[in-house]
Amino acid sequence: NTKHKGNFAVLIIINTIGRRRSKLQSILKIFLYSYSYIAVNIYVKIYTSSPFLVCMDLALSQREVIDPNYLWIGPDGKNLKGKGYVNLTATGKLMMKGFKTQMSGSYTCTLSYKTIQTDTQKETNNFKTYKFMLYAYREPDYTYQISVRFTTKECGIEANGQFFEELKKILGDLISDLTCQVIEPSYKCHFVKLPKHGLLDELFVTFKVNPFAPGWEALCSQFSYDCEDVTNSKVQKARELIEEFFHKQTYILRHEFRNVPAIHYIDHSFEVTRIDSCRPGFGKNDISHNDCAGCCVVCDRGMYSPNNEVICRTCRNIRIKHYGAKSC
Template identity: 50%
Template sequence: QLVWNLVYRDRFATWALKEQNLASQRQVGALVFKKRKHFTSFTLFFCIAVKVYVKVFTNSPFLVCMDLARSREEVIDPKYLWIGPDRKNLEGQMYVNLTKTGKLMVMGFKESMSGAYTCTLSHKIIETTTQEERVVFEAYKFMVYVNPFAPGWEEVCHQVPYDCEDATNMRVQEARERIGEFFNEQTYALKHEFQTVPTIHYVDNSFSVTHIDSCRPGFGKNDITHKNCASCCVVCEPGTYSPNNEVTCQICTRPRVKKYGARSC
């Protein structure tokens, strides 16, 4: 238990966020500030970080500054404070959509926007036995990563208004079907319309498609770090890099790589 002579909400919120950054990935804990004659009681809760994956140049889903249990309760005088990866307040930033209910959407997501998005929810509660008013701070952390498409997505994305990944997959499937159809028709024509078969000709059932796994430079796959998106090309985290289209982010021994999506060490 800690007691302060004077507590200002903004200063406490700043302090709470610093503590939350140090306590990331920690199980829920609590710091309680008891109320005395001129003191206000504060409680700070930490939550485990949630990983979110966003396709490049699209908008993120709304990040909610409240867990499911809290959303089912009446929240008294709620206030929300969102802090981005650069540790700056996101309120008023042009690239975010921040609602009055504390929901955050990051628009036009790029590699450099990856990182920790932290929200601190402050609200009042009334103790039923003592009728004491207490302010509770709850910190929610979202690790947001950009997830691009395979090589060649840039050309496709400028031409289609809908999901680029779906468009790319549809075109690949269409190409596969057309190539297979061509060989089948050629085989039929050679058997029924020509008396002799050319020396070089298609052999039945020999056409197949092989999946080539690759990621853009600065991105890679990791089924341990990103279990919920193991097949996704996710932006390389600080301290790692990928210079080519391979699917692994390599570890950089130099301390210079401090950004997301590094392509060189």
């Protein structure tokens, strides 16, 4: 659930437990180290926990550190020690629990420690500062745009419109149990010249499928987090059901009809495109957040997103000082 970028080292520690068990079990922990001269970008999926951020660079971690002291400062400029939403260990490792939009921002740790010369016992105080940039992100919400084609007797007949209305009803009923819906349905009739054939009249049908049919909010209320994972899973299932429905039309035409209907599905005409959208306060930016390309990353300070588009806009009227703004 966590993505990260920058000049850092990742130390993976595997602890084996249950020695008497026939199958070994492991706990995987990922520690992120920073260098003192550059901030590490880390993307944390909303409502999950961040990896452990280490107040020490990898080189220093291989040496003896005397009297270490760790001071973690959050985006609000306050000491994080004692906060209920952090896990701060005695060795300076920081984990943010249940990451929320407002937790995004700069995290700085100052490590103070001593070095002692063995011959003179002279003590020297040392200080190092490490920086991490944490960004909340979400998975985009999926909508599928689907297009199919049908042959028809001719473009001007009333039966085309009647057929289209019946098709909409069938598709809506097919996915209603998933709290998904068909939106923006439309059709046009065109004359098509096929190679080595004359002109054919065809219906070009397009529509979108999204997971936000009436009642989807009640489904989400069963979870303690925003449920884009659930809605995305359902709309993918809806897309699969619709694709299966059209593929079956070819079999039905070949095996169950003696006389092919005037309006019928054209084999292999099914086409689908996924359209992503982000929740308000989030957007995509493959340039500034290229390590989380495709993610909906929280809008930066000075930017906002009021709708379900994928772009965070710059607010020119006032200076937005928090992450994830939904209005200017």
